[in-house]
Amino acid sequence: MSERNLAGANLASADFRGEVLSGVDLSDAILVQADMLACDLSGANLKNANLNGADLTDADLSGACLVGADLTRARLRGANLSGADLTGAILARTDLQDANFRGAKIDVEKLDISGARAWQQASWDEHVLEALKAKFGS
Numbered sequence: 001m002s003e004r005n006l007a008g009a010n011l012a013s014a015d016f017r018g019e020v021l022s023g024v025d026l027s028d029a030i031l032v033q034a035d036m037l038a039c040d041l042s043g044a045n046l047k048n049a050n051l052n053g054a055d056l057t058d059a060d061l062s063g064a065c066l067v068g069a070d071l072t073r074a075r076l077r078g079a080n081l082s083g084a085d086l087t088g089a090i091l092a093r094t095d096l097q098d099a100n101f102r103g104a105k106i107d108v109e110k111l112d113i114s115g116a117r118a119w120q121q122a123s124w125d126e127h128v129l130e131a132l133k134a135k136f137g138s
Helices: 127-138
Strands: none
Touching: none
């Protein structure tokens, strides 16, 4: 993809399957129901993006900015979120099976993983996992 600035774009239901979007500015973008399977979003800016229901299975979100992003009902199965900033992100009712959150910036007090599927099977930093277990139960 040659376009590096897609801030605020309406990309609902877009097909980005396998695309390389590393470093792309997708802040405030509407990516509802987008197909981003195996997409390279490393270092991308997804601040305040609406990813409700997006398929991010096996996506690379390492080092991405997901501050305030809405990932409600998104599929993050096998996704790499290592080093990503998830401050204020909403992960309610997401599929977190085998997702990697190691080294991610997470405010556990504000993180919403209510109804998330398989969050216990995701990879978390130990202190984050313990805090999540205390907050949401094991």
